[in-house]
Amino acid sequence: MSDSETICHKCNEVIQQRIITALGKTWHPEHFACKDCLKPITEATFNIQNGEPVCSDCFVSNYSGTCFGCKKPILERTIKAMEQSWHEECFVCAGPCKKPLVGTSFYERDGRPYCRIDFEQLFAARCADCSQPITENAIVALNAKWHRDCFKCKKCLKPITASTFAVEDNKPLCTACSD
Structure with a gap:
């Protein structure tokens, strides 16, 4: 065997004709096969598990997570959030804005992610005077928050x-006005 001969990663035999180069190794075309189903991989794209090739069908069946958002297999980048797996494009605010949340902070309610603005609008306590969300310290008085x-x-x-303070018609009065 000469130094210029190419050896198949699978069978360790010299490759005489067509060569497949993948994962830093060389293969006979029939030996470049899925590590799970052992069928030759003929597609232009394939997946990798533990440094070995895996066909798309086996990858979906055996390795890909299912997106919590759309319930479809995740074949590319996986977002891990709230103990779930998501497609990047499916990890969005569950509120009305539907903004992407990848790389941002978010709030969780009932297992669903929300941006800060939608979370506050939907779930924050409301002021008894102006009805807007209370996002910082509140005054609790007269059975309400302010x-x-x-x-x-x-x-x-x-x-x-x-x-x-004094109370008139369930509204506060300062001590000066209550005299």
């Missing part, structure tokens, strides 16, 4: 910062 700036006197409209 933004700090929205908890104001019903009459003079100044924010109530004292720990005591």
Whole structure:
């Protein structure tokens, strides 16, 4: 055997005619086969498991995850989030915006991902005065939650910062206006 002879990775015999080069190795065409079903791989694309070739059918059956979003096999890049596997294009906000969430922070509710804006609009507590989501510290009073700036006197409209206040028609009154 001379130095210029090409050896098949599978059978260790000299390759005389057509050569397949893949995975840094050379093969007889009939020996470049799926490691699982052992059928020759004739497609232009193939998959790799443990450094060995795998045909597309075996890859889908034996190795690919199923996308939590669309329930179809994942054949390319897999996004792992919330203990699930996703296609990159399927990992999007479950809220109305449907924005991609890959590479961003997100919120989870009932096993579904949300961007910050949709999460706040859908699930955050609402202020008893302005009805907007409360995303930071809230004042809890009169069986409701309030933004700090929205908890104001019903009459003079100044924010109530004292720990005591009066109530009129279930609305707060500062001590000055309650006299």
